[in-house]
Amino acid sequence: MLAVVACPGTAPAQSESIVYYQVSYGNGTIRDLSTVPTTNKGIEKVLRISRIEGPDSGLSILSTSGRGGTFIKTGRTVSRELRWDGRAWVGEADLGKAPGPTASHPADPSRQKRRQELIRQLQDTLKAEQQHQQISEKAIIQAAELLAKAKGTDGEKPAMLLLERAQAARQESLERTLNLERLLSELTTRQAGPPGSETGKVTPAGPGRLAKGDFGVVRPIAGRRVLPHRVQVWPLPPGRGRRNYTVAMAHPEAGPVGAFHYVAYSDADGDGVPDTLIARSPPAVARTPGGWTRWDFETAAETVFIGNAWSQDDAVHYYGTGDDAPHNWQGPGTDVYVSGWPGGPFHKWGRPYLTNIRVHVGKQIPD
Numbered sequence: 001m002l003a004v005v006a007c008p009g010t011a012p013a014q015s016e017s018i019v020y021y022q023v024s025y026g027n028g029t030i031r032d033l034s035t036v037p038t039t040n041k042g043i044e045k046v047l048r049i050s051r052i053e054g055p056d057s058g059l060s061i062l063s064t065s066g067r068g069g070t071f072i073k074t075g076r077t078v079s080r081e082l083r084w085d086g087r088a089w090v091g092e093a094d095l096g097k098a099p100g101p102t103a104s105h106p107a108d109p110s111r112q113k114r115r116q117e118l119i120r121q122l123q124d125t126l127k128a129e130q131q132h133q134q135i136s137e138k139a140i141i142q143a144a145e146l147l148a149k150a151k152g153t154d155g156e157k158p159a160m161l162l163l164e165r166a167q168a169a170r171q172e173s174l175e176r177t178l179n180l181e182r183l184l185s186e187l188t189t190r191q192a193g194p195p196g197s198e199t200g201k202v203t204p205a206g207p208g209r210l211a212k213g214d215f216g217v218v219r220p221i222a223g224r225r226v227l228p229h230r231v232q233v234w235p236l237p238p239g240r241g242r243r244n245y246t247v248a249m250a251h252p253e254a255g256p257v258g259a260f261h262y263v264a265y266s267d268a269d270g271d272g273v274p275d276t277l278i279a280r281s282p283p284a285v286a287r288t289p290g291g292w293t294r295w296d297f298e299t300a301a302e303t304v305f306i307g308n309a310w311s312q313d314d315a316v317h318y319y320g321t322g323d324d325a326p327h328n329w330q331g332p333g334t335d336v337y338v339s340g341w342p343g344g345p346f347h348k349w350g351r352p353y354l355t356n357i358r359v360h361v362g363k364q365i366p367d
Contacts, residue, residue: 018134021035022047023043023045027042139166139256147160180340199297200282201282202284203294207250207358214360219328221318222318226315227338230311230342231342233307234307234334234335241300241303246294247296248293252317253289257312257315261317263277263309266305275345308357336353
């Protein structure tokens with residue numbers, strides 16, 4: 001088993017792996033910026049958000065035998081409110097101090113070597129897990145064929161049990177794959193959000209009602225769950241020409257904790273799996289728990305997948321099982337495609353589920 005854990009003992013100084021600025025404006029909007037604002041006009045508050053990591057992101061290899069993995073991460077997220085000193089947004093420790101030179105730290109060759117070794121081991125384990133997924137897929141097909149032949153006989157129940165076990169094995173393998181992909185992404189790219197420029201505008205919205213022809217949940221669901229992935233999208237019926245989409249989702253938690261980006265993907269290679277980012281929204285933030293937001297965008301892509309992406313490991317999402325779909329879901333189905341990290345590959349989730357999402361497709365836009 002590949003076990004990756006935090007190493008105790010003496011370690012190099014901790015470093016900030018992700019830094020951004022969360023800016024609250026007087027009109028109620030909140031934006032995440034990569035640089036600190038240069039003015040205080042229209043701004044009520046600025047938070048400096050950083051992720052403090054130890055060496056090797058708090059990860060170390062203990063063993064590499066067998067398949068599967070256990071991952072433990074150290075580190076913490078630090079939020080610090082900045083204040084306007086008349087010229088710039090600064091922290092309390094910086095008030096009244098003149099700017100000075102920034103200390104530079106020489107690279108630690110041994111740390112870099114350990115990091116590269118960890119990446120290599122994770123890549124090898126991911127490759128083995130992907131091969132196991134292929135074996136699981138074949139086992140499901142074989143079990144389904146066996147069940148079809150055993151219908152109405154004494155062998156039907158054992159065949160059904162065999163199929164359920166094969167499906168469970170595939171699901172467990174998929175969750176391990178997503179975990180590995182996320183860890184690799186954190187070690188190599190350090191992205192806090194999905195790649196691509198932000199488009200459109202996010203506004204507060206009410207739950208409203210699901211109109212005829214719209215897609216999504218009929219009655220808002222209350223069930224919640226922390227999901228093992230960071231991106232979830234649902235397929236929409238194919239469309240033609242340039243058209244407008246309006247998507248609304250509910251946030252179980254208010255403020256930055258419940259924030260996410262709306263995302264839309266297309267299927268460029270035609271294999272039925274999302275692979276190309278069409279558009280992503282600015283950060284969507286609800287003012288109250290359970291509050292809804294909405295986002296509009298346009299596209300001419302024939303196949304569209306819509307959902308959301310987030311960066312917090314412990315983000316909570318509304319969740320309902322696929323069994324509820326016949327009574328509480330309108331649209332092409334509850335199949336959901338997920339990715340372990342924004343910008344990573346997508347996988348079809350083995351267990352369809354619902355969330356509080358509603359999508360309206362507008363009329364074709366004339367050229």
